[in-house]
Amino acid sequence: MAVYSTASLMLLLLLVFLNVTSGCGGGHGQGSGNNGGHGQGSGHGQVCGTTTAAPVSSQTPIHIVVTNSVTSGPSKTYSTFVSFRGILIGGMRRLQEADNTFTFTYTEDPNYGPFLQSVNGLHGNFSQETYWMLQVKLANGTTITPNVGIGCYIPNANDEIIFKYTSYASHP
Numbered sequence: 701m702a703v704y705s706t707a708s709l710m711l712l713l714l715l716v717f718l719n720v721t722s723g724c725g726g727g728h729g730q731g732s733g734n735n736g737g738h739g740q741g742s743g744h745g746q747v748c749g750t751t752t753a754a755p756v757s758s759q760t761p762i763h764i765v766v767t768n769s770v771t772s773g774p775s776k777t778y779s780t781f782v783s784f785r786g787i788l789i790g791g792m793r794r795l796q797e798a799d800n801t802f803t804f805t806y807t808e809d810p811n812y813g814p815f816l817q818s819v820n821g822l823h824g825n826f827s828q829e830t831y832w833m834l835q836v837k838l839a840n841g842t843t844i845t846p847n848v849g850i851g852c853y854i855p856n857a858n859d860e861i862i863f864k865y866t867s868y869a870s871h872p
């Protein structure tokens with residue numbers, strides 16, 4: 701009887717412990733899951749300490765359009781995905797591994813992270829004042845120029861990520 705009571709108590713304590721520690725930094729989607737709450741600026745960890753069931757991690761589908769405003773050559777469109785609230789460069793790496801027609805290189809800036817240097821073999825060139833601009837056509841049709849680079853931008857579901865080879869004149 702005493703053994704049964706001790707076992708019950710330990711089980712109860714274990715359940716309480718699991719409940720308290722769930723929700724923070726577990727690597728699973730938080731909040732409403734399935735792309736809910738995407739977009740720049742929405743913080744994470746909103747549900748820390750709550751007892752809501754952890755939703756299944758989701759993949760956020762995106763399209764990548766490679767275009768050239770200097771030569772006005774043909775654009776090319778790819779599809780890939782980022783992890784739930786994952787950064788753009790993660791989807792780019794995934795795409796590069798899966799599709800050998802998409803390649804990119806970057807340099808690491810000490811203050812701002814990865815600077816997109818080349819896409820599909822075409823390099824931005826400071827002396828010619830060209831670079832790869834990052835733009836995003838949102839699902840509602842609006843095109844924005846993010847004020848962060850590929851290492852910081854967190855895509856929304858169905859974002860059309862536009863890498864536009866362009867000249868400095870277009871810098872925001």
Ligand code: B12
Pocket residue numbers: 809811812813814815816817826831832833834835845846847848849850852868871872
């Ligand atoms: C000039 C400039 C550029 C030039 C840099 C080339 C050149 N030779 O001058 C160009 C036009 C290429 C550029 C591009 C972009 N830029 Co810019 N740029 C600036 C600006 C106005 C001045 C930088 C500078 O000369 N500093 C002085 C030198 C001595 O310091 P430095 O550390 O050596 O500067 C280098 C870095 O700043 C780097 N750099 C410039 N922009 C960016 C952006 C990113 C993401 C990275 C990793 C590095 C980087 O290039 C500079 C020269 O080598 C700053 C704003 C500011 N007032 O600081 C924005 C700034 C740095 N850029 C910014 C952004 C967002 C971009 C873009 C991502 C915009 C876009 N959506 O396409 C792109 C980069 C895209 C890519 N290919 O990865 C943001 C970065 C914020 C952040 N937290 O990430 C800033 C702060 C402006 C802003 N909107 O707030 N940029």
